Amino acid sequence: xxxxxxxxLRVDLRQGTYKKQATPDDLARDYIGGRGFGAYFLFxxxxxxxxxxxxENKLIISSGPFSGMMIPGAGKCDFTCKSPLTGGxxxxxxxxxxxxxxxxxxxxxxxxxxxxxxxxxxVISDNKIEIKDAAHLWGKGTIEVEKYLKESLGExxxxxxIGPAAENGVAFASVNHDYGRQAGRxxxxxxxxxxxxxxxxxxxxxxxxxxxxxxxxxxxLALFKACxxxxxxxxxxxxxxxxxxxxxDEVGALPTRNFSAGSFEKGETLxxxxxxKEIVITDKGCFGCPSPCGKYSRAKKYSAYVExxxxxxxxxxxxxxxxxDIQDVAMANRLADDLGLDTISAGGVIGWAMECYQKxxxxxxxxxxxxxxxxxxxxxxxxxxxxxYRQGFGEFLAAGVKQAAQKLGKGSDQFxxxxxxxxxxxxxxxxxxxxxxxxMTCDVGAHHNRSWAITYDLxxxxxxxxxxxxxxxxxxxxxxxxxxxLGACRLQWVELAIDRDLYLPALExxxxxxxxxxxxxxxxxxxxxxxxxxxxxxxxxxxxxxDLPAPRFYTEPPASGATAGQITKLEDVHRLLDMYxxxxxxxxxxxxxxxxxxxxxxxxxxx
Amino acid sequence: MRLYANSALCTGCxxxxxxxxxxxxxxxxxxxxxxxxxLHFPEPGEYELKVCTQCGECAAVxxxxxxxxxxxxxxxxxPERCDLCEACVAACPEGVMFVKTELAQHxxxxxxxxxxxxxxGTDALWIAGEEVAA
Numbered sequence: 051x052x053x054x055x056x057x058x059l060r061v062d063l064r065q066g067t068y069k070k071q072a073t074p075d076d077l078a079r080d081y082i083g084g085r086g087f088g089a090y091f092l093f094x095x096x097x098x099x100x101x102x103x104x105x106e107n108k109l110i111i112s113s114g115p116f117s118g119m120m121i122p123g124a125g126k127c128d129f130t131c132k133s134p135l136t137g138g139x140x141x142x143x144x145x146x147x148x149x150x151x152x153x154x155x156x157x158x159x160x161x162x163x164x165x166x167x168x169x170x171x172x173v174i175s176d177n178k179i180e181i182k183d184a185a186h187l188w189g190k191g192t193i194e195v196e197k198y199l200k201e202s203l204g205e206x207x208x209x210x211x212i213g214p215a216a217e218n219g220v221a222f223a224s225v226n227h228d229y230g231r232q233a234g235r236x237x238x239x240x241x242x243x244x245x246x247x248x249x250x251x252x253x254x255x256x257x258x259x260x261x262x263x264x265x266x267x268x269x270x271l272a273l274f275k276a277c278x279x280x281x282x283x284x285x286x287x288x289x290x291x292x293x294x295x296x297x298x299d300e301v302g303a304l305p306t307r308n309f310s311a312g313s314f315e316k317g318e319t320l321x322x323x324x325x326x327k328e329i330v331i332t333d334k335g336c337f338g339c340p341s342p343c344g345k346y347s348r349a350k351k352y353s354a355y356v357e358x359x360x361x362x363x364x365x366x367x368x369x370x371x372x373x374x375d376i377q378d379v380a381m382a383n384r385l386a387d388d389l390g391l392d393t394i395s396a397g398g399v400i401g402w403a404m405e406c407y408q409k410x411x412x413x414x415x416x417x418x419x420x421x422x423x424x425x426x427x428x429x430x431x432x433x434x435x436x437x438x439y440r441q442g443f444g445e446f447l448a449a450g451v452k453q454a455a456q457k458l459g460k461g462s463d464q465f466x467x468x469x470x471x472x473x474x475x476x477x478x479x480x481x482x483x484x485x486x487x488x489x490m491t492c493d494v495g496a497h498h499n500r501s502w503a504i505t506y507d508l509x510x511x512x513x514x515x516x517x518x519x520x521x522x523x524x525x526x527x528x529x530x531x532x533x534x535x536l537g538a539c540r541l542q543w544v545e546l547a548i549d550r551d552l553y554l555p556a557l558e559x560x561x562x563x564x565x566x567x568x569x570x571x572x573x574x575x576x577x578x579x580x581x582x583x584x585x586x587x588x589x590x591x592x593x594x595x596x597d598l599p600a601p602r603f604y605t606e607p608p609a610s611g612a613t614a615g616q617i618t619k620l621e622d623v624h625r626l627l628d629m630y631x632x633x634x635x636x637x638x639x640x641x642x643x644x645x646x647x648x649x650x651x652x653x654x655x656x657x
Numbered sequence: 658m659r660l661y662a663n664s665a666l667c668t669g670c671x672x673x674x675x676x677x678x679x680x681x682x683x684x685x686x687x688x689x690x691x692x693x694x695x696l697h698f699p700e701p702g703e704y705e706l707k708v709c710t711q712c713g714e715c716a717a718v719x720x721x722x723x724x725x726x727x728x729x730x731x732x733x734x735x736p737e738r739c740d741l742c743e744a745c746v747a748a749c750p751e752g753v754m755f756v757k758t759e760l761a762q763h764x765x766x767x768x769x770x771x772x773x774x775x776x777x778g779t780d781a782l783w784i785a786g787e788e789v790a791a
Contacts, residue, residue, distance in 0.1 A: 119685055120675040120776065147671070154686065193699050205696060206688070229699045255759060257684035267679055267772075274672070274776040287779060331702050333779065335670030340778020342668040346702045355699050 052261040053115035053561035054078060055153040059179070061172065063245050064105065064164030066181050073158045079563075080651070082573055083114030085141050085534040087159050088130025089577045089584075092139065093655060095161075098587050102134045102241070103219070109162040109241045111152075111210075111250075114537025115561050118150035118258055118337065120270040121553075122277050123539030125150055125337030127210075127227075129238035132588065135221040135395070135450050136471035136495050139584045140236030143534050144210075145336030145344075146228035148252065151208040155254025166246040173203065174252040184248040189214060191388035192226040199251050207251045213390020215438035216243030220448045222395035222473070226387060230334070230344065230357020234392030236472060236494050261562030269556035273548070277340040280546035287333060290343030291361035292322035298365070298477070302612030303485075303504050305370040305478045307424050308401035309467045309602060312478030313611025316374035320364050325376045336539065341546055349380035356384035359393075365476025366397025371404060372424030382430055389438035394497075398473025399451045400433055402466055403443075411460045418442040467600045469496035470585075474600065480608050481616035482507040483515055487523050487626045490597045493581040501526035502544070515622045520629040528574035535573065576650045579634075579642050583655050586641055593639040597627055658729060658786055660692070660767060660774070662706035666781035669694055669704040673773035673782060680772040681765060689760050691767040692753055692782075706781060707751045709767035715745035715754045723764070736763035 057070040081090045088110045100106040110130045117124055127149040133140030152160070155176050169184035187195050192213040199209045209227065216223035216239040223239035224232040233239070260266045277283065285293060295317070298304040302312030318324070325345070334344030334357055346357050359367070359379050367386070368379040386393045400422075406412040407422035414421065418436075420429045420443060436444025447454050451473050455466035467474045472495020479486040488501035501523050510519060533540035536557070543550050550567060558564045586592050607617040631638060635646030647653050671694055674687035682689045693707035709732075716724040716732050723738035724745060745754045745764055756764045774782045 118675075120672065120679050122672075122778075150671075150687075154688070197699060255686070255688050257678070257682075257686035257689070260685065263679070263683050270676075270679075271772070271775055274778070278778055283778070332665075332704070333668045335668035335778075337670060338672040338675060338776075339668070339670045340672065340776065342670060342778070344668070346698075348702065355702055 051075070051078065052259050053119070054083070055113065055156045055158045055258065057157055059157045059160045059174070060163060061160065061181070062163050063166035063170070063247065066166070068179055068181070080573070081577065082535045083117075083158065084112050084126060084128040084537050085130065085143070085531055086573065086577050087112040088128050088141055089139070089580050091159070091161060092130050092132065093580055093584055096132055100132055102132045102137060103244050105164050107132045107241060109238065109245060110159060111162070112159040113149035113153050114535055115557065117537035118153040119260070119560055120267070121338060121538050121556055122273050122542045123336055123339045124537060125339065126534055126537050126539055127233070128534055129225055129233045131238055131241045133494070134237035134240040134244070136236060138470060138495075138588055139581045140238055140494055142233040142235040142238045142494070144225065144227050144231045144233040145339075145539060146208070146231040147337045148208045148210055148227050149537060150337040151252045151254055153254070153258050154256050155252050156256050160250065162242070162245050162247060165244060169246045169248055171199075171249040171251065172247065174250070174254075176254050176256065187248045188217060192390050193229060193388050195249055196226070196229060199249060203251055204253065207253045209249055209251045211249040212239045212242045212247070213388060213438065215390040216240050218438065218440050219243060220391065220437060220440065221450045221453075222392040222399075223390050224392045226390055230346070230387060231336070232387065232392070234394060235497055239390055260560045262559040265559035266556060269552070269559050273542075273552050273556060274340055276548040276552055277542050277546050280548060282546050283341055286341050286343065286545050289322035289326060290345050292325055292345070292364060294361050295364055296321045300612060301508060302480060302608070303477045303482065305365045305401075305476050306611065307372050308370060308405040308465055309474070309478050309600070310405070310465070310606070311608035311611040312480055312613045314369035314374070315610070317369060319374045320368045320376055320379065325359075328376055329380055339539065341542060343541060347380050349377040349384070351377040352381045352384070354381050354384045356380050356387060359383040362476045363393040363397070366394050366401070367430070370397050370401045370476070371430055373427055373430065374425065375427070378427045382427075382434060385431060385434045389434060391434060391438055394475045395450060395473040396434060396437065398467055399437075399447045399454060400430060402451045402454065402462070403433075403447060405465055406458065406462055411458065411462055416443065464601045464605070467496070467602065469599060470596055472496050477504050478613070479599065479603055480613040481618055482512045483618055483622065483626060484519050484523055486599055486603060486618060486623070487520065487630060488526070490599050490623075490627070491523070491527070491630060493578060500531055502530070513618070515625050517629050517633070520626060520633055524630070524633055525571075527578055528571045529567070531577065532570050532574045535577070572650070576652060579646065579650055579652055580655060582636070582640070582642055583652065594627055597640055598623065658731070658769065658784055659711040660708045660769060661783050661785060662708045663781050664703070664705045666779045667694065667704040667706050668779055669696060670778070672776040672778070676772040676776045680770045681768065682761070686760070688757070689765070691755065691765055692773060707753050708782070709753050710751060711769070712750065714748045714750060715766060718744045718748040720744060724766070729769070731769045732766065733768050734764055734766055739763035
């Protein structure tokens with residue numbers, strides 16, 4: 051099967067057995083790979099109403115047809131499951147080298163089924179698959195375990211691993227890889243911990259077949275050439291995602307003290323050039339990446355090595371917690387990585403706790419003596435560990451900010467910054483209606499990568515509420531996730547602005563199937579609607595209220611910074627939603643209409 | 658002419674390996690590449706590139722004369738002459754002479770095609786004459 055490993059590996063963890071099936075042709079045609087495979091398997095195989103922490107939930111790990119090929123950034127790996135954090139659809143991706151290696155072993159997706167009675171790890175050595183006892187690895191940090199597995203199995207093995215946070219059932223635990231890449235969102239690591247799978251190591255020696263080798267080589271070289279000639283290449287290589295930190299601070303998009311503002315008065319201490327000068331030691335690329343955003347750092351103050359911090363972590367564990375020293379942020383990042391915590395959700399939940407403390411809703415009696423003042427770095431370090439081990443006050447935060455605010459009450463849900471139970475990533479959305487709508491309607495909760503529209507707000511007017519703005523969000527949501535479906539990074543298109551049409555001849559030469567971006571966006575729309583149906587199926591009473599942002603964004607204008615005094619009115623939030631639903635072909639409660647489902651070939655999936 | 662590498666610029670992405678196998682073997686399989694990316698992680702956090710310098714040690718020890726210098730000064734393997742003795746592998750000072758019988762029934766090495774250079778986004782690899790050593 052050209053462009054594919056050719057098989058789906060199913061591991062029954064309860065029985066300790068596995069089987070391989072051929073990757074179905076129609077699945078490749080309709081869902082292509084990556085996030086598409088994940089969405090399909092989740093909807094069709096995890097029964098309605100399944101307990102996210104129960105035996106029936108599955109962790110689906112998928113590559114795409116570009117994974118492992120000579121295509122820029124062809125290292126994307128998708129993790130899909132029913133979310134232990136939100137109870138809805140979860141999909142999170144990491145870069146690095148795992149899916150490339152998986153395809154060299156002839157595998158497109160791994161589906162982890164059932165829960166193992168004891169800790170195990172999987173070793174895939176081309177055709178040979180072993181489920182091994184992980185008693186000696188359980189309880190250990192992600193970095194130590196990855197190092198151990200690479201040393202004992204061989205450097206060529208690519209490893210995904212969970213940390214103590216996942217073992218202990220923290221709802222926002224990550225899957226880690228390559229000493230610093232994470233699939234962090236929605237608790238995909240949590241599920242791996244529930245299944246008691248400490249790690250998966252893979253090595254393959256096979257070639258990935260392509261339909262037309264010469265055309266593929268030419269198309270691949272043309273993509274790399276475009277990247278190398280792009281004007282944005284050098285600055286992006288220098289700073290990676292931290293290139294936006296200063297810009298976000300200037301325009302009021304840098305989350306500051308639990309999103310109470312979008313500009314940080316000490317923001318300059320966290321900017322890209324400061325980080326580059328103070329801590330970065332090497333640039334680190336995912337598979338086939340000509341424009342590596344990965345910055346590998348050493349925080350001298352702590353003698354700590356860490357990949358990053360990248361922008362999201364700087365926002366969430368830096369300015370959002372009032373921390374103004376890049377070395378402190380790097381150390382918090384290192385702790386979160388080793389413990390296996392999503393830095394975004396961790397920063398969200400700690401930021402909320404700090405605001406509760408500031409407002410007197412929590413005191414030292416509640417926090418076990420921790421003084422949770424904004425800027426208290428040591429308290430952040432302690433709390434990250436307490437969350438991962440669910441000890442002390444950490445237990446209160448381990449289920450995520452939505453649950454914590456429900457438990458505490460006292461009006462603290464006003465500033466619990468999440469959508470659908472997922473903590474918002476690092477773009478403050480005061481008076482930024484496109485980005486706000488992007489977060490409100492994102493298919494996993496408040497995450498930015500499906501539709502990153504903050505620059506668009508600045509371009510067209512941040513307070514504008516118009517059908518054109520809504521159409522832009524929908525287009526981004528249908529288009530951008532296709533990179534996760536194809537198995538390549540979107541940042542060559544986003545940041546280097548290469549012509550997206552360059553990917554089409556490569557896809558055709560690899561798979562032998564000619565597709566236009568119009569076709570691909572239709573696949574994106576199909577997946578988006580399928581995921582919407584999943585939320586409706588799994589959440590009783592799911593309606594438009596689930597698409598509302600944190601109340602802060604329509605009730606409390608920031609007191610300072612670039613967006614001081616600015617707010618989006620609730621009335622406009624609802625206007626945005628009405629326009630969005632109409633353009634999506636959904637009803638007023640955000641349910642896809644029968645005509646839309648028919649158009650997308652999803653009628654059989656209707657509830 | 659030969660291939661040069663600056664490990665300090667390498668980001669470990671392995672695009673070069675994919676490009677190498679595609680040109681050398683018409684296959685997408687980094688384990689069939691003729692250069693190496695070594696990792697030194699999590700500490701000290703460095704990548705190390707190993708490339709063919711066209712030094713000719715492999716040809717000098719080959720008992721079947723399966724490695725021949727062409728008009729451009731590039732040593733190339735003549736597959737049908739190779740008897741898989743691995744003398745070249747032992748002789749290569751950079752560790753970039755390969756025999757892996759599960760993948761190919763002859764030895765292989767860099768033929769200076771230049772595709773690795775074409776895909777390297779950080780200019781960690783380049784081709785030049787002996788006079789441009791860095």
